[in-house]
Amino acid sequence: MSDVEQELASIKALxxxxxxxxxxxxxxLQQLAKRLWAQQESEKAKLxxxxxxxxxxxxxxxxxxxxxxxxxxxxxxxxxxxxxMALHDVRQLSRLMSPTILDDLGLKPALNWLCRNLLEDEAIxxxxxxxxxxxxxxxxxxxxxxxxxxTLVNTVKHSAASTVTLSLGHHHNVIRLxxxxxxxxxxxxxxxxxxxLSSINDRASAFSAQLELISAIGKGTRTTVTVPI
Amino acid sequence: xxxxVVIADxxxxxxxxxxxxxxxxxxxxxxxxxxxxxxxxxxxxKHSPDVILMDISMPRMSxxxxxxxILAQRAAAKILVLSMHNEVExxxxxxxxxxxxYILKESSGESLIDAIKKVAAGKIxxxxxxxxxxxxxxxxxxxxxxxxxxxxxEVFFLVAAGNTSKKIAELLDMSLKxxxxxxxxxxxKLNLSSSAELIRMAGKAGLLE
Ligand SMILES: Nc1ncnc2c1ncn2[C@@H]1O[C@H](COP(=O)(O)OP(=O)(O)O)[C@@H](O)[C@H]1O
Ligand SMILES: [Mg+2]
Numbered sequence: 001m002s003d004v005e006q007e008l009a010s011i012k013a014l015x016x017x018x019x020x021x022x023x024x025x026x027x028x029l030q031q032l033a034k035r036l037w038a039q040q041e042s043e044k045a046k047l048x049x050x051x052x053x054x055x056x057x058x059x060x061x062x063x064x065x066x067x068x069x070x071x072x073x074x075x076x077x078x079x080x081x082x083x084x085m086a087l088h089d090v091r092q093l094s095r096l097m098s099p100t101i102l103d104d105l106g107l108k109p110a111l112n113w114l115c116r117n118l119l120e121d122e123a124i125x126x127x128x129x130x131x132x133x134x135x136x137x138x139x140x141x142x143x144x145x146x147x148x149x150x151t152l153v154n155t156v157k158h159s160a161a162s163t164v165t166l167s168l169g170h171h172h173n174v175i176r177l178x179x180x181x182x183x184x185x186x187x188x189x190x191x192x193x194x195x196x197l198s199s200i201n202d203r204a205s206a207f208s209a210q211l212e213l214i215s216a217i218g219k220g221t222r223t224t225v226t227v228p229i
Numbered sequence: 230x231x232x233x234v235v236i237a238d239x240x241x242x243x244x245x246x247x248x249x250x251x252x253x254x255x256x257x258x259x260x261x262x263x264x265x266x267x268x269x270x271x272x273x274x275k276h277s278p279d280v281i282l283m284d285i286s287m288p289r290m291s292x293x294x295x296x297x298x299i300l301a302q303r304a305a306a307k308i309l310v311l312s313m314h315n316e317v318e319x320x321x322x323x324x325x326x327x328x329x330x331y332i333l334k335e336s337s338g339e340s341l342i343d344a345i346k347k348v349a350a351g352k353i354x355x356x357x358x359x360x361x362x363x364x365x366x367x368x369x370x371x372x373x374x375x376x377x378x379x380x381x382x383e384v385f386f387l388v389a390a391g392n393t394s395k396k397i398a399e400l401l402d403m404s405l406k407x408x409x410x411x412x413x414x415x416x417x418k419l420n421l422s423s424s425a426e427l428i429r430m431a432g433k434a435g436l437l438e
Contacts, residue, residue, distance in 0.1 A: 074436060077435060081436075085383070088379050100314075101316070104319070105318060105319065106293075109318040109321075116317075120378050121378045123380075123407055123411045123414055124410075160406050
């Protein structure tokens with residue numbers, strides 16, 4: 001081997017070891033990011049239980065009593081109706097905070113539940129087409145659920161859409177989720193991402209998922225996630 | 230003729246309370262209590278109970294998986310799900326999994342006993358898949374507003390109070406189009422054609438202040 005060849009070889013070896021270290025660091029960071037998201041989920045679960053068992057129980061008692069009285073006068077019927085709404089809100093808040101339906105029933109019913117809860121009340125009609133692979137890791141289920149949640153909340157808050165379509169399919173160990181609204185859309189170059197969009201972006205990268213948001217004024221909004229499993 | 234029941238719920242107080250209540254009934258006997266799905270399967274194989282009363286959210290093995298495994302080994306098992314969840318997705322999932330009944334934890338003792346008797350007799354017992362059913366037990370609500378969603382009810386009261394769609398959109402922080410969508414959905418659901426009809430109906434039903 002000539003000197004030049006030798007030098008080239010040692011540079012290559014150095015490059016390879018640097019690349020390896022970079023990859024290792026990246027992997028460590030990604031693990032850390034995953035752990036942080038898992039921690040956030042467990043904090044939310046705690047808070048959700050407190051809401052449900054605390055205020056939730058009190059409101060359940062109140063609502064039942066008012067229901068018993070509601071035949072007596074229109075005013076009591078109205079009070080019952082208001083207490084019932086408050087109970088419904090607390091339950092919904094608690095369940096959206098920590099979707100036990102994911103653990104209990106799996107991603108498909110959980111996504112249907114999410115659509116129903118977020119969209120039905122808002123006069124937005126929706127369709128969902130969900131075709132899941134047999135076994136999805138739990139953290140991927142949570143990832144997809146949270147992305148869908150954030151996206152649908154944005155649809156409700158910002159889009160003034162009348163319909164939404166959610167589709168989930170899979171192909172060669174990659175899951176793809178699309179959420180499409182027919183609302184007013186926005187200019188993705190002009191609008192700064194807020195906490196919602198930033199957080200789902202961060203979350204997606206922790207799981208090596210691709211997140212794509214396509215929107216234009218007057219053209220509705222499409223969010224697409226692809227994630228390897 | 231006693232109905233033998235095995236009960237599974239990780240919430241010990243809840244489980245014991247239900248057991249005690251059931252045992253005080255002369256024709257029902259709780260023969261075993263389990264803490265999770267794994268224990269439940271073993272108990273079912275050992276005791277072959279007439280009715281299996283079980284929760285869904287449990288540690289080690291979820292209720293859904295447990296139902297599957299139980300039915301794989303005892304296809305005729307009569308499973309009654311006792312759950313805190315009143316959402317249609319839960320009820321449907323349990324029905325699809327092969328449970329014979331579904332009852333909410335907040336139901337009265339009598340309705341629980343009724344449900345156990347029904348299931349033991351080979352009938353099925355599921356609640357109306359209507360979210361607004363507080364008793365969770367095969368009963369209908371009389372309030373005309375029960376067909377409306379929570380948000381629609383808010384809009385309903387605002388229309389009844391004489392507000393325009395524009396005003397309602399402002400009050401509820403939604404777009405005018407959304408408010409109008411709600412309004413037309415309410416009319417459709419309640420079979421009304423104008424706000425005047427809505428106010429008249431609200432008055433008749435005693436819903437006006
Ligand atoms: N489906 C949508 N339709 C219209 N605009 C949207 C939609 N989703 C997001 N946006 C725009 O993107 C912005 C950033 O969203 P996000 O990061 O979730 O923050 P926030 O919802 O708190 O405003 C929103 O304020 C809105 O202008
Ligand atoms: Mg947002």
